[in-house]
Each structure stands twice: as C-alpha cells, then as structure tokens.
Amino acid sequence: MLQILIIDDEANIRNTLSYCLTGEGHTVVAVNKTSDAVEEARRRSFDMAFVDLKLGTEDGMDLIPVLLADSPWIKIIIITAYASIETSVEAIKKGAMDYIAKPFTPDQVKIMVHRIEKIREMETEITALKENIQRIGPEERLQSRNPGMQRMIETVRKAAASEAIVLLQGESGTGKSVFARAIHHWSSRSGKPMALVSCPAVPSELLESELFGHAKGSFTGAVRDNPGRIATCEGGTLFLDEIGDMELAVQAKILRFIQDKEYERLGESVSRKADVRIIAATNADLTRNVEEGRFREDLFYRLNVISITIPPLRDRKEDIMPMALDFLAYFSKVNHKHAYGFTYDAEKALSSYTWPGNVRELRNTIERAVILGNMEKISVNELFGNISLNKSAPVIGDKISLATIEELHIRKVLTSTTSFQEAADVLGIDQATLWRRRKMYGI
Numbered sequence: 046m047l048q049i050l051i052i053d054d055e056a057n058i059r060n061t062l063s064y065c066l067t068g069e070g071h072t073v074v075a076v077n078k079t080s081d082a083v084e085e086a087r088r089r090s091f092d093m094a095f096v097d098l099k100l101g102t103e104d105g106m107d108l109i110p111v112l113l114a115d116s117p118w119i120k121i122i123i124i125t126a127y128a129s130i131e132t133s134v135e136a137i138k139k140g141a142m143d144y145i146a147k148p149f150t151p152d153q154v155k156i157m158v159h160r161i162e163k164i165r166e167m168e169t170e171i172t173a174l175k176e177n178i179q180r181i182g183p184e185e186r187l188q189s190r191n192p193g194m195q196r197m198i199e200t201v202r203k204a205a206a207s208e209a210i211v212l213l214q215g216e217s218g219t220g221k222s223v224f225a226r227a228i229h230h231w232s233s234r235s236g237k238p239m240a241l242v243s244c245p246a247v248p249s250e251l252l253e254s255e256l257f258g259h260a261k262g263s264f265t266g267a268v269r270d271n272p273g274r275i276a277t278c279e280g281g282t283l284f285l286d287e288i289g290d291m292e293l294a295v296q297a298k299i300l301r302f303i304q305d306k307e308y309e310r311l312g313e314s315v316s317r318k319a320d321v322r323i324i325a326a327t328n329a330d331l332t333r334n335v336e337e338g339r340f341r342e343d344l345f346y347r348l349n350v351i352s353i354t355i356p357p358l359r360d361r362k363e364d365i366m367p368m369a370l371d372f373l374a375y376f377s378k379v380n381h382k383h384a385y386g387f388t389y390d391a392e393k394a395l396s397s398y399t400w401p402g403n404v405r406e407l408r409n410t411i412e413r414a415v416i417l418g419n420m421e422k423i424s425v426n427e428l429f430g431n432i433s434l435n436k437s438a439p440v441i442g443d444k445i446s447l448a449t450i451e452e453l454h455i456r457k458v459l460t461s462t463t464s465f466q467e468a469a470d471v472l473g474i475d476q477a478t479l480w481r482r483r484k485m486y487g488i
Contacts, residue, residue, distance in 0.1 A: 047162055048090060048279075051075040052082040052108065053097040053124060058147075062095060065151045066158065079108050086115050089318040090279035092165050093158065096141075098125040098132065109139040114270055118168065120161045172238055187227055191361035197353060204351045205231035210303065212348045213326040215355035217459070217488060218405030221326040222286060224355060228324055229282040237281030240274040245290040245465045245476050253295050254311050256283075257302075263312025275308060275319050282322045288348070289329030289340060290465040290476070299323075300344045323348075329464050339464065358400040358407065368404065369395050372411035373423065382415050390425045398429075401456055402488050409487030452486040455479070459488065 049071050053059050059075040066073045074091075076082050078100060086094075094112055096105040105123065112119055123136045123144035133144045145157060189195050204211050205228040213221040222241065229239045247255050254264075258273025275283060285291070291299070302308045303323060307316045325348050334340035358365065369387070377384045387395065400406055410428055418427040455472065462468040469479045482488075 047071045047092040047158065047165065049073050049158070050082060050085060050091045050094040050112075052079065052094065052100065052105065053077065054100045055097070058097070058124070061151075062154065065154055069155060069158070071158070079103050079105075079111075082108060083111055083115075084315065086112055086119075087313070087315045087317055090276055091116060091119055093120045093122070093161050095122050095124055095145075098123055098136075098144075106136060106139060109136065109141055113140045115272070116276075117272075118165075120164065122157060122161075166236070169236060169238060187223065188367070189361060190363040190367065191356075194356060194361050194364065197355070200353060201228060202231055204228060204353070206233075207351075208322060209350045210323045210325070210348055211350070212352045213324065213355060214331075214352060215326075215328065216357050216403055217328045217483070218403030219355040219357055220404050221328075221355060222284070224353070225282075225284040225286075225324045225326060229284075229322075232282070232322070234281050234322060238278040239282040239284065240278040241284045241286060242274055243286045243480075245287050246480050248477065249292045249295070252291065253298065256295070257298065257308045258310040260310055260312035263310075267312070271310075273310060275302065275321055276317070278321055279319055280321070282324060285323065285325045287327055287329075287465065288325040289327040289331055289334055293339075293341065296341045296344050300341060300347060303344075303347050334464065358403045362396060365396055365400070365407065366392065368407060369411055372408050373415065376412045376415040380415055382418070383421055384415055384418060384423055385421055387423045387428075388425065391423050391428055394425050394428065402486075406487050451482070452488070455482055455486065456488055459483075 046069075049066055051059055051062050051073060053062070053075070054077045056077070059077065063073045063075050074085050074089075076085060082094075082096075085091075096108055096112075098105045100108075109121055109123075112121060121136075121141040123132070123141050124147065125132055125144055126147040136144055142161070143157065145153060187198050187201075189198065201211075201224055211225075211228055213224055215221055225241075226239065229235060242252075242255060244252060254267075254271060254273070256274055258271045258276055259267050261267055261270050285299070298308065302319075306318055306320065308319065309316055331340055331345050331349075335342045335345050373384055373386070376382070395407075402409075411423075414423045414427040418424075420427075455468075458471050459468050462471060465476055465479065469476045472479060474482075
C-alpha cells in the first residue's frame with residue numbers, strides 16, 4: 046500500500062481522489078495549497094503525489110522540484126485540465142512521472158496508482174538485494190544444535206512477528222546483526238527497507254546527521270540535503286548496532302523518535318514523522334552504563350521491551366564444526382579452491398579453542414586458511430599459524446609478529462572493559478582507529 050499526497054485547490058477533486066484511493070487501502074493526505082504540501086512532505090514520507098497544475102494563483106509545476114528535493118523517490122502525477130504535449134513534456138523535464146487530464150475516471154486513477162505501486166515494490170526489492178549482495182555468507186542461516194540456542198531462535202521468531210523494539214545483547218562477533226536481519230525478514234515489514242547504523246563507526250558529531258538527516262548548509266560540508274537513514278527506511282526497520290556507544294545528546298533524540306515517531310533534521314525546525322521499527326544491539330552492560338551516567342535510564346527502559354542475549358560460541362561448542370564446514374564450503378567456492386575438510390588435529394583444535402571473537406573470528410579464520418592453504422584438508426598450522434590456541438599472553442621476544450601482539454592486546458582490553466570508548470582510552474587511540482583495528486583483525 047502507498048502513502049499518497051494530493052494537492053488540488055478543488056475540494057471535489059480532493060474528496061473524489063481520497064475516497065477512491067483509501068478504498069484501495071492506501072493512506073492519503075489531501076491539501077489545497079503548496080505551503081501545506083511542503084509541510085506535509087517534510088513531516089512524513091510519501092510514495093506518490095497528485096499535483097494540480099493550477100493551484101489558484103500558484104503553479105503546481107513549481108512544486109515538483111521542491112517535493113523531489115525532500116523525497117527523491119516520490120512519483121509525481123500532474124493533474125491538469127489543460128492537457129497538452131507542452132505541459133506534459135515540461136512536467137516530466139522537472140521530474141514528474143506522468144500526468145492525468147481532467148475529467149478522469151476512478152478506473153484511470155486506479156490503473157495509474159497500481160502501476161506506481163509495482164514500481165515502488167521493485168525499487169524496494171532492488172535496494173534490499175543490493176544490501177544482501179554485500180553480506181551474503183553462510184552465517185546468514187540461523188541453525189544450531191544447541192538446545193538453548195534453538196529456544197532463543199524460536200523466541201526471535203516470535204518477537205519478529207510483533208512491532209516491539211528488540212534489544213540484542215551479546216559479545217562482539219556472536220551474530221547480532223544476523224539476528225537483526227532475521228527479525229526484519231520474518232516480520233511484516235520485510236518488503237520495506239532495512240537500514241543499519243553502526244554507532245561507533247560514525248563520528249559522534251556526524252551520527253545525528255546520519256540518523257535524522259540534515260538540510261543543505263546546516264554545517265560545514267553540508268553541500269546538499271540529506272534525508273537520513275530514518276527517512277530512507279520508512280515502513281521498514283532501523284538497526285542501531287552498538288547503541289551503548291551512542292552519545293547522550295543523540296540518545297535523547299532517539300528516545301523522542303521512539304516515543305513519538307517524530308524527529309527533526311539538522312538545520313530545520315520542522316517536525317517529521319516516520320513509521321520505522323527499532324532494533325538495537327550492544328556488547329556493553331547497559332545497566333552498568335546507566336548507573337555510571339553514560340546511558341539514559343529512560344532510553345534503556347524503552348529499548349528493553351524484548352531483550353535477547355546471544356550466547357558466545359564457546360558456550361555452544363556443538364555448533365563449531367557445522368559452522369566451520371559451512372564456511373569452508375563457501376570460501377572454497379568463492380576463492381576457486383578445492384578444500385573440503387579439516388585434518389583430525391585441526392578439527393580437535395577448532396572444537397577446543399575458546400573463540401574470543403566468536404562467529405566472526407571463526408569465519409575470518411576459515412577464510413584466511415582457505416586463501417593461504419593449498420591442500421584439500423585444512424591443517425592446524427593453516428588455521429592458527431603461530432598464534433597460541435589458548436590465546437595466552439605472548440612473551441616479549443617470542444617469534445611472533447607485531448600485528449599478533451597488537452591483536453592479542455586489543456582482544457584482552459576489549460574483554461576487560463565495558464564500553465568501546467573505555468577500550469579506546471586504555472589503548473590510547475580514538476574510537477575510529479579502534480574500529481578499523483577490530484575490522485582488520487576480525488574481532
């Protein structure tokens with residue numbers, strides 16, 4: 046179903062179109078002047094707009110670029126009593142999709158709207174497919190041999206069917222983003238976009254703009270309008286990864302959006318509305334963060350409607366080998382290798398290792414072994430090289446690389462600290478550098 050805006054100065058046209066379109070299940074907002082149209086378009090996201098060419102003393106043609114600036118995806122249909130080649134060409138040059146001449150019948154309107162509905166569905170599917178191409182991998186399959194994990198997956202399925210906020214908790218690398226995508230896929234919003242925002246990956250001063258958008262000129266470098274992630278996933282799901290690292294000022298604005306479904310872009314005073322479901326994830330102890338004043342208590346309670354803790358890989362060892370074999374088959378195929386299994390010692394090492402980096406570390410370990418290995422069966426050395434399998438602290442002077450020492454030190458600091466910022470402070474680097482190191486080492 047579409048969100049449709051009607052702009053016409055004739056009440057009977059507005060009423061006729063509204064009656065026709067709401068009867069088909071669409072949501073309709075009808076106004077009689079351009080200023081009201083602009084205000085409505087800035088408050089909510091529309092898929093389609095009917096714009097009268099003559100709005101009293103105003104020209105509907107001038108409204109086309111204004112609507113498209115706020116919502117580049119909107120499909121505009123010009124309504125005109127003066128249908129001509131010239132007006133239709135001019136309207137399409139300005140960005141309109143089509144025009145309809147007065148007098149028109151309900152059937153003409155329904156056919157046009159049905160065509161645009163199909164186009165919007167295809168656009169949404171294409172966007173989702175582009176995102177999926179970037180993250181295709183065997184870990185997308187949610188399967189487990191562990192009874193506790195099986196019960197948790199069933200809980201996720203039940204939560205997905207609701208509209209409730211879901212808070213995913215667990216160590217880094219346990220697959221929180223995979224579960225978030227599963228919730229979106231199993232929900233009634235699966236046909237709409239899903240946006241992922243990694244809170245520590247975006248500099249704190251830019252996170253507000255990333256989420257809510259900004260107006261051109263609102264800050265240095267804002268050379269054009271940005272709709273923001275919330276607007277682009279209208280009707281879908283917004284996944285806030287590592288929300289524990291979000292600054293308090295942005296937390297207050299997210300809280301307002303959760304409560305009222307309203308927000309404002311940077312550089313604007315216009316309140317906008319959006320229908321977006323929130324899923325949040327964190328590897329931090331939010332209760333402790335609340336006690337220490339680093340996380341808002343009211344936001345924590347709003348997020349903690351359905352809380353799901355994903356167990357670390359070391360607590361579900363029966364899943365290690367099936368996942369390792371899945372990764373092996375996948376990376377062998379994409380890298381054109383012929384590895385099909387592991388040696389006995391390699392299997393034993395995989396099963397006994399504690400996997401502090403969880404599923405992400407397992408995936409990266411298998412990928413590296415496949416790329417660098419040349420045998421049909423992966424050996425222990427190809428999996429772990431010179432890294433001690435129990436990840437004990439190396440002794441200075443051991444025959445190991447500086448990169449290995451750095452990786453082990455970062456892992457230990459991350460394990461012993463309660464937030465991303467605290468870990469960065471201990472290491473003496475900024476959050477962006479720590480994030481890049483984590484990504485490089487697969488932590």
